Amino acid sequence: DAGVIQSPRHEVTEMGQEVTLRCKPISGHDYLFWYRQTMMRGLELLIYFNNNVPIDDSGMPEDRFSAKMPNASFSTLKIQPSEPRDSAVYFCASRQTGTGGNSPLHFGNGTRLTVT
């Protein structure tokens, strides 16, 4: 089991540049989540997909953020243009449908984004 794979592990970019974060969920998992973690705000859910379809994007901070899931094995989170306040660790997580909501989330190791 390779786990959830995220790339890159670290990204440093200048304000105004486009940033793309990538995620490969665990095979067979039908839910995919994008989270952002900062010291100030803790862990925030940005968006999640079920069977490649976005279900809830109410956590996406603004139009500069977009996420796609073109197939069951790949998702991207894009920030365009990036701003210093976007600096955070971004996590991808996946989950397999379980009965009664008892299946756990599996997290990737995250992408640490720094926008200067």
Place this chain on the structure above:
Amino acid sequence: GDSVTQMEGPVTLSEEAFLTINCTYTATGYPSLFWYVQYPGEGLQLLLKATKADDKGSNKGFEATYRKETTSFHLEKGSVQVSDSAVYFCALSDKTSGSRLTFGEGTQLTVNP
């Protein structure tokens, strides 16, 4: 809506001390409860879970019992080690919240030798 409240950190203990991290929840249904652990530079990992009242989840010496009457899921370990230093998150999931998990704010634990 659903919510999870954890005891405020940070928590600092000496090796072999007893650990308790309190977690209480509010949910409209009958949630499943989880504890996740995050080591430095890594993502969250499932530590243990319980899916119904009075269930006890356990792993790596950690335990938590699902108490419906007090809506609590406190994490305990009898003797902590330096390697237990991490951030611990309590979380819940139920049918009314869809497939998302509701997380607490996390509790930073530091264990000194």
